[in-house]
Amino acid sequence: MGSPVPRIAACLLAALAGRGEIRWGSVVLSVKGIQLDSVVSHSDGVAVFDTVSPVLVKYDDRYILPEDANFQTGLTHNLRHKADLLGLSNEVEVEVLNSGPRRRFDVAKGFRIGATARIRVAAAPQLLDALYEWGLGLSTVEGFGWIR
CATH class of the missing domain: 3.30.70.1900 (Alpha-Beta Plaits)
Structure with a gap:
């Protein structure tokens, strides 16, 4: 699961923290782990x-x-x-x-x-x-x- 917008991904991360499973429609998905990728600096252009x-x-x-x-x-x-x-x-x-x-x-x-x-x-x-x-x-x- 992912989002190209880190702020949205952070909300997903908070929502999934501590959950063992989530339901996606009629499918039950096991949560094996969650992690937010770090944001990269583009200061050098x-x-x-x-x-x-x-x-x-x-x-x-x-x-x-x-x-x-x-x-x-x-x-x-x-x-x-x-x-x-x-x-x-x-x-x-x-x-x-x-x-x-x-x-x-x-x-x-x-x-x-x-x-x-x-x-x-x-x-x-x-x-x-x-x-x-x-x-x-x-x-x-x-x-x-x-x-x-």
């Missing part, structure tokens, strides 16, 4: 993000993968757009270090194709902090692009 869910990037109305030619361009555009929405500097450099296998996910409005990735991002520390909580790429609200 460079971060290496490892995603736990596939990063979604579209180019010419199709989903592309980290090894595709326009992936870095598309992701850079996405991150600059997020910076603009937050009123932060949109100077961003992106470098894909490696990626996982192609994955296809069926969702309510069709399908999504992406891959997990390890990505180096150079940007303002405030933007890196925001991306750490927000995630990388498209459809982060659906659980894509979450950062470890």
Whole structure:
């Protein structure tokens, strides 16, 4: 169980403390342990993000993968757009270090194709902090692009 927002994760942690099990609908889950990952400092303006869910990037109305030619361009555009929405500097450099296998996910409005990735991002520390909580790429609200 997780959340890309540490404040939400801290609330989950407090709620689960001391519980031996939780019910998720009709399923009973045993709680083996709980832990909150520490928040990383981005004060130097460079971060290496490892995603736990596939990063979604579209180019010419199709989903592309980290090894595709326009992936870095598309992701850079996405991150600059997020910076603009937050009123932060949109100077961003992106470098894909490696990626996982192609994955296809069926969702309510069709399908999504992406891959997990390890990505180096150079940007303002405030933007890196925001991306750490927000995630990388498209459809982060659906659980894509979450950062470890």
